[in-house]
Structure formats: C-alpha cells, structure tokens
Amino acid sequence: MVSLLREMVLIQSGSHNKPGVDQVAGFISQTLAPLGLELTRHPCPAHGDILLAETPAAGDRDNILLVGHMDTVFPKGTDFNWFKQDEENCYGPGVVDMKGGLVIGIFALKLLSQRGLLADIPLRFIFNPDEEIGSPVSRGLISREAKRAALALVLECGGTKGEVVTGRKGKFGFKLEVKGQAGHAAYAEAAKPSAILELARQIIVLEGLNNRMPGLTVNVGQIEGGIGPNTIAPNAKALVDVRFSTPKELDFFHSSLKEATETGLIPGTSVQTEPTSQRPAMDQSQGNLKLYQVLAQVAALLGQELDHEFRQGVSDANLIAAQRTPVVDGLGPLGGKDHSDQEFIVTKSLAPRAALFTLSLLECSRLCQTGVFTSPLRRAAL
Template identity: 40%
Template sequence: MDVQSKETEMLDLLERLVNIDSGSNYKVGVDQVGSELIPYFQKMGYEITKMKQDEAGDHLVITHPAKKKASILIVAHMDTVFEEGTAAKRPFSVREGRAYGPGVIDMKASLVSVIYALRYLQEIGSTAYQDLQVILNSDEEIGSLTSRPIIEKEAIGKSYALIMEPARRDGSVVTERRGSGRFTIEVHGKAAHSGIEPEKGRSAIEELAHKIVKLHELNDHEHGISVNVGMIEGGNAVNTISATAIGHLDVRVATLKQAEEVEHKIEEVCASSDVTGTEIELSGDMRRPPMLKNKKIEKLFHIVKHVGAELGIDIKDTKTGGGSDASFTSAMGIPTIDGLGPIGGNAHSDKEYLEISSLTERTLLLAKVIERLVEKENK
C-alpha cells in the first residue's frame, strides 16, 4: 500500500467527519463520528468497546484480539469546540493546498491518519498494528472529565503512549505541556435599587471584581504560571445592585508543585469576602497535570526523530501551554509523545486548516513509528 495514493479517499473520509457537528456537548454528533469510524477498525479485525456516556459522546476503546497485552496506547478525540450548526454554515472545503472546516485539524485529520496508518501496516504484512490499543474519547475539549479514568486504566502496563493532537505549524511534535485547571467562582450578594436604596444592597459584582484583581496577582509568567478570569457573568439591570456574579477561571502551571501551590492560593483568595454581606462558592480543580520532558520522553522523541529522518522529515520538538490527554499518560511515567497528527493551524477558530500535503506524510510517519516501537519491544 502506498499511503500517498490514498490521499483522495483519506480526504473523502475527512470531509464526512468535518461535516458532522461534534461539539463536546452535542452527544448525537460525537456518536455519529464514532459510528463513521467503527467499521474501518472492524474491517481490520479490531474489537470495539463502547464506554457509554449519558451526556458526552460514547468513548471507544479499540483493541485487537490477537494481542492480549498491547504495548502502545494511541489516544485521539472525536469532539470539537464548535456548536451545533457550524458544519452547515462552514462545511469542509479545499483551497490552495489546505483543507478547512470545523475540527479539520483538531483533530479529525488525526482520526483519518490513525486509520490509514494501521491499514498501511496491515497491508504491508506487518503485525505491528495488532500490538496497540486505540482510545477515541469524546470530551477532551472540556477537560476529559469522563474519559480520563478510562485513559489511565488502559494505560497501565503500556510501554508507550502516542497522542494524536496536531503537529505544530512548523511540524514539531510536542514533548512538554503545561498543566491546566478550571475553576468557577460564584458570588451571592443582595439586590437593591441603585438609586433609591443602594445602601441595602450587597454587590456580588463588586465582590467578584476584588477577587479577579487578587487572582490575577498570582500570575508569574516568567515561571510558567498563568491565572486568568476569562469569562464573567452577573447582574440583571444597570440600576440594580447585583445579587449574583460568576467568574470562570483558567489556570496553567509548569510543574506539579506549582499546581498544588496555586490551587491552595486560589482557595485562600476565595475563603473570605471583601464586600461585607456577600458569600463565595468556589468549585473546580486542576484538571490536567503538566507533561514534563524527562529522559523517557527524550528517548522516545529520538526514536520518532530517527524514523522521520529515514523518511526525509526533520522532526523537531517543542513545548506548549495548551493541555491534552498526553498529561495523563506522562504523569503515570509512560513515555509519551504528543502532536503526532498532521500539520495545520488556527485550531478552535473559523480559520482552522490542515496542510493537505502533511496528511499522508504524517500518516506514514505514524505507521513507521508504531512499527519501530513494536520491533523494539520484541527484541
């Protein structure tokens, strides 16, 4: 099988996937993506276990019966950040060597890449495609709340984890990520007319403003700590003292120690009110630990780099502040490489794109990396 010759049918599958709305909170669409993919794996002899979910899409755990204990875990997600109706407004399109559409690079192109990498291995007679397990999860974009336990359970005993987030724009894979957390601050005050009897009110918005200032003082960008209240809600009329206000907080850290310290400081900030008569409810936690580039990850990267060189690709690595499921496997001590998907950019926006030339190139790279890792395990 020549992967390059499959580009047209790969793009056909990608078009079908992109034109399915599969936002994290749109279960029907995410499950439809899964239904599109399942037959491809079944045709190669894989067994699919659906991990049923009430609200998120069903997660898929895909294994080959020929190998009871697989050595490689591949993780990719089927959900996107886009709301229902986006695909109809902005369907899959191709222009000047790039493909566009909601989720085209993050990460529906990677779903296609996984399938065709495994097909390639099967068709050239390599049994390496059997020595792995694939998890397709449905809530990565909202923190992998229900899929994290599945990923961590299936990762036990694996020698390597390959995470299929897209490669960076320059083609780099990812060997280091910051940890991340999400928190919600809900403030309760007392409503009153701001013109007639303002003294009877207790402003929840004022209290939230105090908290935002104190939380933003926790920023230490030089050392990788980012604290940002990115969304606020509150009040119901301009002439009313607000009875409620809500702040949504995003946190990024570079180390596990920072995660513990920042979470404690957030709790301290929200432990007492600055505006008398208001009450604060804090919820949330640090969702993903940081992915730290250690010796195991370094060794795995050098394998990927060497395989790339054999294919004429100069593979570089990088670190990023964004989160992914790579954090879970790396925190378990499993050698993990992320960003093994095709190349593109502008993810999560209406300008999201895939560099079409990278689709077959990175698919072959993935296949050859799998083959090399299985060979290494069997020595």
C-alpha cells in the same frame, strides 16, 4: 486521505452533540471493520460513546496506546459546517483538531493490515468523545490503559514546523461564585454588599497573578451576575482558566486563591470556588525524550527532520504522562487556527506524517517486545 477527512469533518461533532459524536464513532468503526481489530463501543449516556480498537496481540501490559478525540469545539447548528480545499489547505470544523490526526492513525492501521503486520502489534487505540471539555468520561479508560501500556502516541496536530510534543502545561479550571445581599440601588452605601463589586475585586487579584511565576497564567474568561441596574447584585460568578508548568506553580496559585477568597471580603459577601476541570502538567520526562529519539530516528530514515517542543495547551497526553508512561503527542498533520472558523490543515503534510506514524508503530512494537519500553505495571512487578 482527503476523502476520509472530508466525510468526518462534515459530521458535526461538538462535545455536547452526542448524536454527532456517535455518528463519527460509527463511521470510524465501519472504516476499521475489515482490519481484523476487536472494536468495542463503551456507551456514555450524556456524551458520545467511547470507541476502543485493539489488535489480537494486545495484552494485559506492554501495549502501545494510541489516543485521538472525535469531538470538536463547534456546537450543533454552527454555521461553520462545511469542508473546502484549495491548492494548499483543507478547511473545516475539527479538520486539524483533530480529525486530521484520526485520518493519519486510521491510514497507518490500514497500511499495516494490508502488509499483514497489524495483528502482531500489541496496540490499543482509544477514540474518545470529550477531550475538548476535559475528557470527563474517557479519562478513566485512558488512565487505566496508560498504566498497562509501554508507551503512548497521541495524534493532536504537529507544530508549525512539524514538531512533536514532549511536554505540556497543566490546567486547572474552576468556577468562582460570589453571594451578596440584594437591595435598592437608590439607598446603596459605599460599603454595599454587592456580589459584582466583590467579584471585580477577586478578578483584579486573580489577573494580578500572571507573571508572578514563570509558567503560571490566569485568565478570567467569563462572568455574569446581578438582577438589574437598580438592584444591588445578590450574586455573581466567573469561570477561570489556570495554566501551570510545575506543581510548585499550582501550589502557589491555590495558596493565593485561598487568601483572596478568605480575607478582605466586602462585608455581607461570601465567595466559594468549585473545580470544573483539571489536567496535570506533562513533564518533558526522560521517558518522553527517549521515545522522541526513537521517532526522530524513524523520521531520519524517511528523510524528515523531527524536532520536539513544550506546548502551552493541554491534551489527553497529560493524563497518560501522569501514569509515568512515556508519551509523545503532536503526531498529527500540520495546520492552524483551530477553535476558529478559519481552521485549516496543510494537505501535503498528511502523507509524510502518515508514513512517519506507520513506521513509528513498527519500531515501537519491536522495542516493546524486546523490553526497551515496559509498562508501569511491569516496572512495578520487577
């Protein structure tokens, strides 16, 4: 498992590095080729290709959907381009987010194939190239497959104590752009039409929304604008990240944003907003909790304790949950410090999580075939 992990981590596959992501897809295809799966590459001109693996038993509905992403946050040419291992951990770009999860998924399929069990499990596995930037090209396929899946499992990393994920916050990202009027700084008056000044006012309003509702967080993470210090700024913009737990919190934010961008503007300035990414909140639904209980029972058979959590960040599980398909995330290995050059994985967590995932696939397959879990398409037909 570590050998496979090392090979994948050493392939630089930042979200915008199409050749690198495609190389990961090719490597995974080569690894899965002996298992009797149908492998399909969905070409994506501007991003890495999507890889879909499916068993002969996969049909139009009541499948098990597996999802894992091949991209990382580290751009091509990053200095964080190495893999190393000590007595406890492995380190490298994407080692826990989420190439370690891909390794667990691949080894589960390999083991099931060796035992002659894989072909009869109705399973589709989406390896997507763009999760770290909001899954713009893969979200359509993920949503379509979620509709005909009885349940879904996502291989993002586990919690600090091995918890799996039954709920997540939603995300709304947008660009806020301000237009002003250029002029000479020497003749500027107090009410000058500066885009930077108006942007500063908007930032104070937006950041002031933090803690106004329990699950709402707002972060103005990047700004730029202006021409030079001796010119009144004719333009300025900011990139903003919003997280929320309920639709009510998102509605509150949108109404607050509308008020801020339409009233009290500095004369001579205007404000426009443009969405850049969005994922709905993933509720801790009854279906998710029911699926978690199945996984917890499997863990008990292995002598493992398995708790669950509501996680602050988003993933492709949010897209699956929006289709009313039971989904549990966080089935990957343990680790931490993802999105940094100190990213690591706890090496000894690989084998137990692979065992849990393998037996969970068997049990979930049995429950799908006996009708305990059914796809949204089947529920609609009934």
